[in-house]
Amino acid sequence: MGDWRALVFDDSPDREGEAVVRELGDPRIEYQWNERSLGATGNLNKAFQTKAYLGAPYACVVEDDNWLLPGYLQENVDAIRASGCAILHRNQQIWDRSEDPPTACSRTTLGDWYRPGRISPLQLRAYTFLFPGISNGALFWSTDARSDLWVDDKILDASLQEYCRCLQIVEDSFFAPECNVVWADVPIAKSRRPYYSSRQFGRFLQHVRRQVIEQHGRALLDEAEAIAQRRSQIEVLERNLFNSLVFETKRRSLSLPLFLLAVGRATVKHVFVKNPAPWYRVPLVV
Numbered sequence: 001m002g003d004w005r006a007l008v009f010d011d012s013p014d015r016e017g018e019a020v021v022r023e024l025g026d027p028r029i030e031y032q033w034n035e036r037s038l039g040a041t042g043n044l045n046k047a048f049q050t051k052a053y054l055g056a057p058y059a060c061v062v063e064d065d066n067w068l069l070p071g072y073l074q075e076n077v078d079a080i081r082a083s084g085c086a087i088l089h090r091n092q093q094i095w096d097r098s099e100d101p102p103t104a105c106s107r108t109t110l111g112d113w114y115r116p117g118r119i120s121p122l123q124l125r126a127y128t129f130l131f132p133g134i135s136n137g138a139l140f141w142s143t144d145a146r147s148d149l150w151v152d153d154k155i156l157d158a159s160l161q162e163y164c165r166c167l168q169i170v171e172d173s174f175f176a177p178e179c180n181v182v183w184a185d186v187p188i189a190k191s192r193r194p195y196y197s198s199r200q201f202g203r204f205l206q207h208v209r210r211q212v213i214e215q216h217g218r219a220l221l222d223e224a225e226a227i228a229q230r231r232s233q234i235e236v237l238e239r240n241l242f243n244s245l246v247f248e249t250k251r252r253s254l255s256l257p258l259f260l261l262a263v264g265r266a267t268v269k270h271v272f273v274k275n276p277a278p279w280y281r282v283p284l285v286v
Helices: 016-024 039-046 072-083 121-127 158-167 198-216 218-230 234-243 256-272
Strands: 006-010 029-033 058-060 066-068 087-090 093-096 103-108 117-119 139-142 173-176 181-185
Touching: 006 016, 016 029, 039 158, 058 072, 072 087, 072 139, 072 173, 121 158, 121 198, 121 218, 158 198, 198 218, 198 234, 198 256, 218 234, 234 256
Parallel strands: 006 029, 087 173, 093 181
Antiparallel strands: 058 139, 066 181, 087 139, 093 103, 117 173
16 A cells, blocks of 8 residues: 555654655655654654544554554555444564564464454453553554544653553454564663653552443453453452452452452552552543
């Protein structure tokens, strides 16, 4: 598919990207420099405006740790049209970049989690009790989607932005299991993106997970349990629920000492750790 446009967001004060775009000399590639620095995470978040920047009916984001395989655009357009959904999750092949040279793995980012087909917002939110629920580079969407994929730019942690972006999908989406995009596993030590401390990260997850349960109640807990059963991760689910001070589910897998430890740590975190984004509210699904 040759009918595409690319918008390059450059946050560097030295504008190195401008020379690269000029050298490519492709009129389909447009350069945009941020006059006010947004930082690595803010620059990435800017790209997730749901509506089209350049008038295209579909959009996606290519991060520094992604690359597209042949057929990506046409296959994704075909899949999104056939599904009737406005948002597509495309499975990604994982490459290990800790090796030199980088090597392709047999693993994928979403294939072990999602089943092919439609995913309701309830199901998508249930996944966030086990992992972030989406991968930024896996998203492909129609620019008339109802969901707002842009996250409040005061949330500075790249991984928490993924949690929020997942929770902001308020319509059915679709998972395509065939890989036509790559995600390169870059060690955090080599990343320039900011991350909150583990305590701040956990405090924010308490904040959003409790909101989601207040919205969906037992239906969400049942869905999360079904996913955990399928993935043999009931203990992980219980730990995450109790870490969020949610007790609607009985302890079955987690030992009593681990349960008490999880609840004790969660209580201390809730009382003494500052929530980095207390204003954030999970959108209602209507």
